[in-house]
Amino acid sequence: MKPPVRILMLCFFALLGGCSVSSQVNLTQRSSIEQRLLVRSLERAMAALDVESFRGKVVAIDFYGLTSDRDFAREFFTAWLQGQQVRITADPQKAQLRLKVFASALGVDKGQGFVGIPAVTVPILGFSMPEVALFKSVSNRGNAEI
Helix, strand or coil, rough: HHHHHHHHHHHHHHHHHHHHCCCCCCCCCCHHHHHHHHHHHHHHHHHHHCHHHCCCCEEEEEEEEEECCCHHHHHHHHHHHCCCEEEEEECCHCCCEEEEECECCCCCCCEEEEECCCCCCCCCCCECCCEEEEEEEEEEEEEEEE
């Protein structure tokens, strides 16, 4: 084969590969990767806390957060404190200490880099053209601050 024909065939197959369509279905509110990122970020945030003065004491916890994940974070934090030999009570009257815990940051940040043609819908004809990515990079990072 002549070199120009090889180059044309290579370009054709590269464009054909860029026209593939993938679907992503999430049956839960958060994907499993996002869930793991949140748990690991909570673990890192709690590892930075000094709970030496709470050990052996009975503590009541008021947990506050801005996201819907605060209920999970509260239970995770409670279990972590119990693992640190802190006794937890639901009744503030029986507690020696009352902790107000604020999760000021609890979420997953997504960064994306893209070079190519984005997916577009042709308005009059009503069909979608898939994206043609020459380069695509997606990164997720879990953040938690307690």
